[in-house]
Amino acid sequence: MNVVVIHGSTRKNGNTEYLTYQAVPKNEGTHIYLRDYRITPIIDQRHEEGGFTPADDDMGKLAHIMLQHDILLFSTPIYWYSMSGPMKTFIDRWSQIMRDPKFPHFREELKKKTAYLIAVGGDHPAIKGLPLVQQFQYICQFFDMTFGGYVIGTANKPGQIIHDQTALHAASMLLKKPEN
Amino acid sequence: MNVVVIHGSTRKNGNTEYLTYQAVPKNEGTHIYLRDYRITPIIDQRHEEGGFTPADDDMGKLAHIMLQHDILLFSTPIYWYSMSGPMKTFIDRWSQIMRDPKFPHFREELKKKTAYLIAVGGDHPAIKGLPLVQQFQYICQFFDMTFGGYVIGTANKPGQIIHDQTALHAASMLLKKPEN
Amino acid sequence: MNVVVIHGSTRKNGNTEYLTYQAVPKNEGTHIYLRDYRITPIIDQRHEEGGFTPADDDMGKLAHIMLQHDILLFSTPIYWYSMSGPMKTFIDRWSQIMRDPKFPHFREELKKKTAYLIAVGGDHPAIKGLPLVQQFQYICQFFDMTFGGYVIGTANKPGQIIHDQTALHAASMLLKKPEN
Amino acid sequence: MNVVVIHGSTRKNGNTEYLTYQAVPKNEGTHIYLRDYRITPIIDQRHEEGGFTPADDDMGKLAHIMLQHDILLFSTPIYWYSMSGPMKTFIDRWSQIMRDPKFPHFREELKKKTAYLIAVGGDHPAIKGLPLVQQFQYICQFFDMTFGGYVIGTANKPGQIIHDQTALHAASMLLKKPEN
Numbered sequence: 275m276n277v278v279v280i281h282g283s284t285r286k287n288g289n290t291e292y293l294t295y296q297a298v299p300k301n302e303g304t305h306i307y308l309r310d311y312r313i314t315p316i317i318d319q320r321h322e323e324g325g326f327t328p329a330d331d332d333m334g335k336l337a338h339i340m341l342q343h344d345i346l347l348f349s350t351p352i353y354w355y356s357m358s359g360p361m362k363t364f365i366d367r368w369s370q371i372m373r374d375p376k377f378p379h380f381r382e383e384l385k386k387k388t389a390y391l392i393a394v395g396g397d398h399p400a401i402k403g404l405p406l407v408q409q410f411q412y413i414c415q416f417f418d419m420t421f422g423g424y425v426i427g428t429a430n431k432p433g434q435i436i437h438d439q440t441a442l443h444a445a446s447m448l449l450k451k452p453e454n
Numbered sequence: 455m456n457v458v459v460i461h462g463s464t465r466k467n468g469n470t471e472y473l474t475y476q477a478v479p480k481n482e483g484t485h486i487y488l489r490d491y492r493i494t495p496i497i498d499q500r501h502e503e504g505g506f507t508p509a510d511d512d513m514g515k516l517a518h519i520m521l522q523h524d525i526l527l528f529s530t531p532i533y534w535y536s537m538s539g540p541m542k543t544f545i546d547r548w549s550q551i552m553r554d555p556k557f558p559h560f561r562e563e564l565k566k567k568t569a570y571l572i573a574v575g576g577d578h579p580a581i582k583g584l585p586l587v588q589q590f591q592y593i594c595q596f597f598d599m600t601f602g603g604y605v606i607g608t609a610n611k612p613g614q615i616i617h618d619q620t621a622l623h624a625a626s627m628l629l630k631k632p633e634n
Numbered sequence: 635m636n637v638v639v640i641h642g643s644t645r646k647n648g649n650t651e652y653l654t655y656q657a658v659p660k661n662e663g664t665h666i667y668l669r670d671y672r673i674t675p676i677i678d679q680r681h682e683e684g685g686f687t688p689a690d691d692d693m694g695k696l697a698h699i700m701l702q703h704d705i706l707l708f709s710t711p712i713y714w715y716s717m718s719g720p721m722k723t724f725i726d727r728w729s730q731i732m733r734d735p736k737f738p739h740f741r742e743e744l745k746k747k748t749a750y751l752i753a754v755g756g757d758h759p760a761i762k763g764l765p766l767v768q769q770f771q772y773i774c775q776f777f778d779m780t781f782g783g784y785v786i787g788t789a790n791k792p793g794q795i796i797h798d799q800t801a802l803h804a805a806s807m808l809l810k811k812p813e814n
Numbered sequence: 815m816n817v818v819v820i821h822g823s824t825r826k827n828g829n830t831e832y833l834t835y836q837a838v839p840k841n842e843g844t845h846i847y848l849r850d851y852r853i854t855p856i857i858d859q860r861h862e863e864g865g866f867t868p869a870d871d872d873m874g875k876l877a878h879i880m881l882q883h884d885i886l887l888f889s890t891p892i893y894w895y896s897m898s899g900p901m902k903t904f905i906d907r908w909s910q911i912m913r914d915p916k917f918p919h920f921r922e923e924l925k926k927k928t929a930y931l932i933a934v935g936g937d938h939p940a941i942k943g944l945p946l947v948q949q950f951q952y953i954c955q956f957f958d959m960t961f962g963g964y965v966i967g968t969a970n971k972p973g974q975i976i977h978d979q980t981a982l983h984a985a986s987m988l989l990k991k992p993e994n
Contacts (some may be wrong), residue, residue, distance in 0.1 A: 675903070714905050714953055729894075772945075
């Protein structure tokens with residue numbers, strides 16, 4: 275399966291990961307755990323004469339991996355009704371990658387890809403996670419990238435996700451169903 | 455004015471700051487620029503036996519400042535249809551502060567406060583910034599904190615915000631009007 | 635099952651009905667098809683001295699049926715990214731029912747109930763149906779009524795809903811799962 | 815001013831109308847008050863062999879008026895966190911107009927127009943009115959029509975809108991400012 279899963283959780287083997295493995299098993303596809311990489315926060319230098327100061331971190335490597343796959347699955351616990359900080363920091367850096375001469379076609383390349391979202395939260399995520407879904411949709415829209423679908427799971431304590439049968443089923447179908 | 459402004463921009467003197475100063479002038483209230491502080495990303499240790507490993511950074515200091523004010527104004531450029539990464543990292547850490555014995559009343563204290571949001575974006579922010587507004591509303595709801603209102607401004611290049619007369623006027627009225 | 639299903643579709647045996655029957659089979663619970671009743675649009679007389687002019691239609695009867703059930707399942711096709719006109723007309727009239735001496739406890743009674751939503755649309759409903767979900771959540775919040783959950787199905791032409799396996803499964807679980 | 819205002823309120827001289835007149839004075843542009851017209855609810859006959867049964871009401875007349883203007887301003891009180899029932903009934907009928915041989919270019923014509931929204935509510939409309947804004951945005955997107963902007967006012971009792979200075983100012987600027 276030509277899919278890369280970008281895991282935004284800061285905790286190993288959490289509910290979000292468990293739900294995500296229903297869509298893309300651990301031994302299939304490429305799995306990136308953002309917590310294992312160094313990504314520095316963006317400094318907005320879009321309007322400076324010299325542009326962005328190159329960052330000495332793993333961002334370029336991760337951007338390369340993204341571009342090598344057709345399907346991007348973003349997997350994040352819901353922290354404060356949005357994606358995790360590490361995932362936000364990662365996505366913020368796309369603004370820099372888009373202006374990096376090493377990635378001259380980043381925007382055009384993303385246009386050809388399909389993105390999915392899996393998110394898990396503990397506080398009424400089926401409702402309070404909707405702004406996160408809309409945010410992802412706007413991100414996809416920006417790149418004219420297909421937003422293939424999303425699954426929101428409900429869990430709080432470790433292991434609880436196994437009780438959300440609807441989410442587990444939906445995740446297992448996520449990459450199989452036609453887009454909606 | 456007993457207000458603390460928490461600036462999430464990574465760029466000095468940007469459009470977001472300009473708009474924010476219409477609501478709280480630079481020489482009034484307390485202004486915190488997150489870019490001047492060190493805040494490490496949260497590691498979710500809520501469910502570990504020993505709880506959170508204390509972080510050696512400025513987060514405690516900033517939490518203290520928040521608690522000393524009645525009004526919290528969050529000011530952020532819209533990065534990828536949500537708050538800036540530094541502001542997300544800052545808010546994520548509240549989950550740790552809430553479990554920090556040095557802040558036994560963080561949640562109860564926030565309940566008494568009123569929060570405002572000022573955000574500026576370049577890509578149809580009046581529409582595509584709405585998920586960010588809803589996210590803030592859920593954050594306020596979590597603490598049972600009053601969400602006093604918000605202003606969304608439109609600007610892209612440096613200085614452009616001066617053309618958004620509606621936002622400038624709305625910002626100047628933001629802390630004066632009755633909550634809605 | 636002490637549930638009343640309020641069907642907002644104007645078409646018989648459509649996709650929305652099919653999906654809804656996965657949650658509440660046709661021969662279980664009470665099924666109300668709004669298209670079979672006469673409901674006149676509200677005229678806002680909240681602020682008139684004499685209050686509302688009583689309407690000569692089926693609204694009172696339907697309000698009575700609602701109150702006799704513990705679970706309310708609203709089932710609507712997505713028309714222009716919200717509920718169908720007939721369902722909107724029906725819900726608008728609640729403002730009048732709330733001030734009708736024949737229904738002195740309408741608001742208090744709804745507080746005890748649990749509401750569900752099933753909606754089907756053809757234009758990316760998993761995303762573009764989210765405003766409808768949020769609207770329902772605010773309606774529930776107004777009455778302090780529990781919002782038990784929702785299912786959004788994708789279908790356009792008659793019969794297409796059978797291909798949305800995720801929605802069919804989610805609907806079949808909807809009234810069985812713990813609230814989230 | 816080549817603008818038609820479509821008023822969805824069922825009450826004369828209400829807060830929504832007052833706010834709307836700040837954008838388009840009563841004696842400028844064309845003002846349509848939906849409450850003065852007969853519009854029957856749509857019956858979804860899109861998939862019937864013979865198509866839609868023509869409705870004997872004022873819908874065709876109103877569709878003609880819409881097409882004669884470049885700017886469409888939709889003005890509605892917020893009823894149950896969305897547009898008023900009469901306005902929803904009106905918009906639902908567009909599905910029929912789009913298939914009416916008398917209006918062969920309805921969709922193409924709307925593409926050239928700019929739409930605005932003015933809405934007034936009493937229950938935290940700046941937050942709880944956002945689903946309505948998003949719904950309008952999706953409607954505009956469907957037609958590839960420009961969504962020029964919106965103003966949300968806060969008022970409950972008759973006359974209260976005069977206290978929402980921010981909304982009054984924003985309405986007065988609405989058709990003057992560049993789109994965002």
